[in-house]
Amino acid sequence: MYDFSKVIEKSPPQLEFEDFFTSLKSLCAVRKGKPGQKFNLEQSDKRLCFILFSGTGLVKRVNDSLVLSTIHGPCIVGLQDIFHVKSDVQVSSTSEVEYSLVVASDLFSWAEEKGLWKNMCYMLMLSSTRFSEYQKETVGVSNYELICNLLYSLNKESFEIRATTTALEYIQTRSMLSRSGIMKTLSSLRIGGYITISKGLLIKINSLPKKF
The missing domain is CATH 2.60.120.10 (Jelly Rolls)
Structure with a gap:
């Protein structure tokens, strides 16, 4: 961001x-x-x-x-x-x-x-x-690319922000994307082993695919 x-x-x-x-x-x-x-x-x-x-x-x-x-x-x-x-x-x-x-x-x-x-x-x-x-x-990026960009942004935030702000909240407050769409993408990335999330908090980005 x-x-x-x-x-x-x-x-x-x-x-x-x-x-x-x-x-x-x-x-x-x-x-x-x-x-x-x-x-x-x-x-x-x-x-x-x-x-x-x-x-x-x-x-x-x-x-x-x-x-x-x-x-x-x-x-x-x-x-x-x-x-x-x-x-x-x-x-x-x-x-x-x-x-x-x-x-x-x-x-x-x-x-x-x-x-x-x-x-x-x-x-x-x-x-x-x-x-x-x-x-x-x-601007001019797909919904998936926007989510990835915001995940990278969250990953660079201070420990305090990463420890108190869920990935869903972080993305939703910084985009016009629907809650359900964000949750679906995050769930798929988690299940695929691309990100590690615990109690909604982003713990680690392993590797985000260019297309999903």
Whole structure:
């Protein structure tokens, strides 16, 4: 899935991010949040940016709660849809987090004042690159390929997520596939020895066939 950290780990401009987020703390107060908190990106008709300094969360589509991405601090959510009339995403924390909510226009003014537009552009370029990968994984693929991609994604998640989220739940919240269709495919893969599942949790991917 759209995991911002996958790109950061393979990209060189680490210093750009460190400077950017260190400086950001002078703009906004850093708050602490608990797992399960939800954050809307609008307040009093003003567009907000969610700044995640540490911790993990999910970005969900507002109209149907479809999970669009997993995020790890440090990152920013809210710049990607700034030209929409209303924000179409919501953030929910999956761990304890350190975060801030900043009015988008204030963030732009701050970047201009501090000369940090280049740093912000790196953030957007990385988001754009990873979103392109997300589209390759989810758009124009068969239902089976989508399930496989999401199984691989689940397998790369943190231990906490893998230990508390069933494969069915993970796939269903990140796709428009039916519950029965997902269960049928998972059952067939388990019986065939391609995956190991215990109490609904993905334990191991042995080898997923290209076609099934």
